[in-house]
Amino acid sequence: VMSARKRVKSSQTPRTSQHSNSYQTNLLAWKLKEDLSNSRSTSKHGQNSPVEDSEQADADEQAEDALQIAVRYFEKGPFKTSRSKDKTLEKHLKTVESVAWKNGLAPEEIDILLNVALSGKFGSAVNSRLLRCMIPATLISEDSVVKAVSWLCVGKCCGSTKVLFYRWLVAMFDFIDHKEKINLLYGFFFASLQDDALCPYVCHFLYLLTKKENVKPFRVRKLLDLQAKMGRQPYLHALLSLYKFFDPTLISVSLPVKKNIYFKNSENLWKTALVAVRQRNQEPSPEPLKLMLGPATVRPRKRKWNSHSLIPVLNSSSHSKEYGKKGMRLSDYLSRNRAFSGEQLKSFPQLLQNIHCLELPSQMGAVLNNSLLLHYINCVRDESLLLRLYHWLSQTLQEECIWYQVNNYECEKEFTNFLDTIIKAECFLQEGFDSCEAFLYKSLPLWDGFCCRSQFLQLVSWFPFSSFSEVKPFIFDRLAQLFFTSTIYFKCSVLENLKELLQNWLLWLSMDIHLKTVTDSSLETTFSGSMQSVFELIHYVGWLSTNALRLESNSTFLLHFVLDFYEKKVCDIYINYNLPLVVLFPPGIFYLALLSLDSSILNQLCYIMHRYRNNLTAAKKNELILKKKSEFIFSSKTYQEYNHYLTAMVGCLWTSKPFQKGSYFDPEVFKMIGVAKYKTSLNLVHHPALLSYAISFLLKEYPEERTVNVSSIRGKKWNEYLDYLFSEGLQGLKLFIRSSIRHSSVP
Amino acid sequence: MSVLRPQDQLPGLNAATILLVGKEDALLQPLADSMLKEDCASTLRVHLAHSLPLPSDVNRPRIDLIVFVVNLHSKYSLQNVEESLRHVDATFFLGKVGFLVTGAGRDSHCSVHRNSVLKLAQAYRSPLLFCDLEVEGFRVTMAQRLVRMLQICAGHVPGISALNLLSLMRSSENPCLEDL
Numbered sequence: 001v002m003s004a005r006k007r008v009k010s011s012q013t014p015r016t017s018q019h020s021n022s023y024q025t026n027l028l029a030w031k032l033k034e035d036l037s038n039s040r041s042t043s044k045h046g047q048n049s050p051v052e053d054s055e056q057a058d059a060d061e062q063a064e065d066a067l068q069i070a071v072r073y074f075e076k077g078p079f080k081t082s083r084s085k086d087k088t089l090e091k092h093l094k095t096v097e098s099v100a101w102k103n104g105l106a107p108e109e110i111d112i113l114l115n116v117a118l119s120g121k122f123g124s125a126v127n128s129r130l131l132r133c134m135i136p137a138t139l140i141s142e143d144s145v146v147k148a149v150s151w152l153c154v155g156k157c158c159g160s161t162k163v164l165f166y167r168w169l170v171a172m173f174d175f176i177d178h179k180e181k182i183n184l185l186y187g188f189f190f191a192s193l194q195d196d197a198l199c200p201y202v203c204h205f206l207y208l209l210t211k212k213e214n215v216k217p218f219r220v221r222k223l224l225d226l227q228a229k230m231g232r233q234p235y236l237h238a239l240l241s242l243y244k245f246f247d248p249t250l251i252s253v254s255l256p257v258k259k260n261i262y263f264k265n266s267e268n269l270w271k272t273a274l275v276a277v278r279q280r281n282q283e284p285s286p287e288p289l290k291l292m293l294g295p296a297t298v299r300p301r302k303r304k305w306n307s308h309s310l311i312p313v314l315n316s317s318s319h320s321k322e323y324g325k326k327g328m329r330l331s332d333y334l335s336r337n338r339a340f341s342g343e344q345l346k347s348f349p350q351l352l353q354n355i356h357c358l359e360l361p362s363q364m365g366a367v368l369n370n371s372l373l374l375h376y377i378n379c380v381r382d383e384s385l386l387l388r389l390y391h392w393l394s395q396t397l398q399e400e401c402i403w404y405q406v407n408n409y410e411c412e413k414e415f416t417n418f419l420d421t422i423i424k425a426e427c428f429l430q431e432g433f434d435s436c437e438a439f440l441y442k443s444l445p446l447w448d449g450f451c452c453r454s455q456f457l458q459l460v461s462w463f464p465f466s467s468f469s470e471v472k473p474f475i476f477d478r479l480a481q482l483f484f485t486s487t488i489y490f491k492c493s494v495l496e497n498l499k500e501l502l503q504n505w506l507l508w509l510s511m512d513i514h515l516k517t518v519t520d521s522s523l524e525t526t527f528s529g530s531m532q533s534v535f536e537l538i539h540y541v542g543w544l545s546t547n548a549l550r551l552e553s554n555s556t557f558l559l560h561f562v563l564d565f566y567e568k569k570v571c572d573i574y575i576n577y578n579l580p581l582v583v584l585f586p587p588g589i590f591y592l593a594l595l596s597l598d599s600s601i602l603n604q605l606c607y608i609m610h611r612y613r614n615n616l617t618a619a620k621k622n623e624l625i626l627k628k629k630s631e632f633i634f635s636s637k638t639y640q641e642y643n644h645y646l647t648a649m650v651g652c653l654w655t656s657k658p659f660q661k662g663s664y665f666d667p668e669v670f671k672m673i674g675v676a677k678y679k680t681s682l683n684l685v686h687h688p689a690l691l692s693y694a695i696s697f698l699l700k701e702y703p704e705e706r707t708v709n710v711s712s713i714r715g716k717k718w719n720e721y722l723d724y725l726f727s728e729g730l731q732g733l734k735l736f737i738r739s740s741i742r743h744s745s746v747p
Numbered sequence: 748m749s750v751l752r753p754q755d756q757l758p759g760l761n762a763a764t765i766l767l768v769g770k771e772d773a774l775l776q777p778l779a780d781s782m783l784k785e786d787c788a789s790t791l792r793v794h795l796a797h798s799l800p801l802p803s804d805v806n807r808p809r810i811d812l813i814v815f816v817v818n819l820h821s822k823y824s825l826q827n828v829e830e831s832l833r834h835v836d837a838t839f840f841l842g843k844v845g846f847l848v849t850g851a852g853r854d855s856h857c858s859v860h861r862n863s864v865l866k867l868a869q870a871y872r873s874p875l876l877f878c879d880l881e882v883e884g885f886r887v888t889m890a891q892r893l894v895r896m897l898q899i900c901a902g903h904v905p906g907i908s909a910l911n912l913l914s915l916m917r918s919s920e921n922p923c924l925e926d927l
Contacts, residue, residue, distance in 0.1 A: 553905065
């Protein structure tokens with residue numbers, strides 16, 4: 001077997017020509033062979049394909065004929081007589097295996113061979129080999145699965161075959177075209193849980209299959225019994241928590257909320273084959289839709305999608321029927337009219353018209369690339385859809401994450417693209433996915449902070465709103481560890497993404513207030529608890545920033561990012577988001593900015609102080625109007641702190657009386673180091689960040705002057721100087737001076 | 748001089764010395780090379796040792812940072828580190844020791860559970876870093892991070908001491924990975 005597989009794999013590489021495509025369709029429409037072989041020969045002539053290609057095609061044809069013979073052989077069953085039986089059987093098995101691993105099998109072939117495998121015509125070794133190569137070319141028809149399940153009842157196959165069959169079902173779940181009839185057999189599958197050997201796999205299968213209506217009290221009871229009997233198995237736990245999710249009232253026992261992977265992916269025997277199937281399903285890829293609203297935006301994407309991306313292409317059941325158009329029956333037409341498939345969906349009005357009969361793709365991952373379907377799963381409150389999506393997402397994230405696969409780090413680009421798509425979908429829906437949260441928990445400790453940095457940090461910024469102190473040890477402490485030992489660029493991007501995170505949380509909270517759905521949130525926290533969480537996040541960023549500035553020797557570049565966080569988000573929370581919260585920056589940031597050598601930093605600081613002032617006065621006003629003190633973060637301490645900062649700033653920049661209160665500096669020290677006029681040395685004229693402005697202001701007036709005396713700027717000239725500063729673009733300074741300083745007090 | 752002490756020797760001028768302790772030469776050597784390639788104002792010295800104690804008769808510079816490398820794929824590796832730790836003076840644990848865990852990416856190959864290393868690092872109050880040293884990209888990033896830590900531990904970053912960095916790196920109470 002191994003050698004056969006090897007051969008298959010090696011011959012897989014050149015399989016990119018048009019011919020293999022036509023061959024595939026041929027395989028699919030096996031019963032319509034005549035028609036298609038005609039079309040194939042025409043296409044061969046039409047394309048003037050190179051010699052190797054046609055040779056390849058010939059080889060394929062031969063293999064195909066052999067496959068048909070093999071399938072017929074299996075269908076008829078073993079002949080008792082001949083001694084060469086084993087040889088023939090082996091030959092045919094090898095044929096099936098090689099074709100299956102190379103190109104996959106058509107639905108009809110799977111149908112036949114699946115029957116053979118489960119009917120017990122051959123020995124269990126043959127059955128298991130057959131099952132292992134039940135790899136679809138594109139899709140598996142639901143009826144084949146139902147038929148196969150019916151064989152399980154006859155009891156002709158042994159335990160190991162059953163186990164393998166369930167594992168196959170789990171692996172191929174996404175490729176089964178419909179699940180309605182299979183779902184009707186839910187009771188049967190559920191009964192199979194009693195078999196100890198089958199239980200884990202049946203659990204996994206049920207986990208994928210369960211819909212809300214399947215959750216019944218007697219099933220819950222049975223599951224709890226099983227758990228009592230078998231102990232806390234992760235698979236039972238998974239199914240129970242799914243049941244609880246669908247119907248929380250049915251299950252009163254508390255299940256520990258574990259962010260865990262319940263099922264082992266390493267048990268997937270068909271991993272490489274699945275990638276190939278996904279790739280195949282993608283080849284006639286329609287251009288992915290741009291994630292935007294409205295019909296005008298459905299434009300083909302310019303950039304070609306990477307060789308093969310991890311996200312499956314929209315592919316619902318009607319897709320497979322397209323191949324055999326001739327054989328389509330009236331009932332097919334009728335049923336097609338009822339269901340509107342994802343591929344047909346091209347515009348928003350279409351979505352609205354067909355929202356009642358929309359058929360979702362058989363592979364949930366495909367919705368990530370389709371804005372309209374994202375709309376759909378967002379508004380139709382079907383938990384099973386979301387669960388399927390989340391399940392698919394967590395599995396793919398786990399399997400493809402590059403720092404889990406040491407040998408496979410070449411696929412970094414692919415993984416990056418995948419993350420990009422997820423982030424795009426998250427941006428589009430304006431919310432994070434649960435699976436990404438779990439992924440972050442699990443992979444952050446192993447992350448090196450470099451590969452996929454931008455994507456990974458963006459995932460952090462879409463972290464769903466939660467209690468900060470609860471997630472801190474898992475996310476933010478680990479991030480801090482990376483933060484302090486990484487480069488300044490890493491620090492800047494972390495700050496940038498934490499800013500995004502804060503914005504997402506604030507938006508979520510402000511929406512929450514308007515909709516009055518605080519109780520609806522899964523957190524079940526009180527409003528003040530949520531505010532506390534935001535406060536802690538801001539505090540955390542303040543802590544990070546202060547220390548980062550020390551580590552990076554007060555880099556101006558970094559300080560820009562730090563101040564940006566406060567300028568864009570923190571200082572305006574009260575006014576912009578209507579949330580009762582004002583958090584000031586820590587002194588370590590304030591004094592650094594105030595004493596900075598960079599005029600744009602000083603300007604930014606002035607602007608932030610101005611915005612803080614507006615927010616605080618607005619809060620105070622509301623307090624007076626409503627005649628009740630806001631219970632949240634508006635302690636008098638915040639005002640005191642603000643006033644303290646303000647006094648320091650005005651003292652330095654304007655009145656030339658720096659640091660009067662809580663004097664930090666001993667005047668004697670200044671005398672000793674020879675700075676006699678230390679008092680004026682931080683005002684608007686002498687401040688190191690503004691001194692160059694003062695000089696060019698004077699030079700503008702007296703261009704001939706060789707020595708200028710900046711101390712001459714006072715009185716009327718001071719005002720002119722101010723106007724000059726404002727005209728140079730120091731708008732923050734302007735706003736600050738206009739709002740915080742009474743103009744009569746010109747020094 | 749069987750026990751290593753941070754203050755046994757005077758610091759060399761502009762020199763920063765790291766000691767990597769671990770059995771896997773095939774992993775440590777490339778890591779050392781990557782570190783030496785880093786652009787850095789201090790004069791870097793990387794010493795490799797299979798285990799502690801170090802031979803006492805050799806003249807060596809002051810060691811500013813010890814990093815114990817644990818390979819999760821080998822039980823012996825953890826054992827070796829645990830035994831070597833006995834030969835390190837307590838004052839070293841004021842920020843001049845780190846644990847580097849390699850091989851965590853491939854769960855199936857692990858013969859040592861991540862939690863046992865986590866507990867070790869917690870017991871010694873020292874930071875724990877994860878990196879699969881076999882992958883070049885990851886190794887280079889880790890080398891970069893180690894050089895930054897080393898510079899701080901050697902006192903070459905003004906205003907920050909090793910103990911200071913340790914307090915920044917040490918999260919409140921690291922929960923076990925099992926609870927994730």
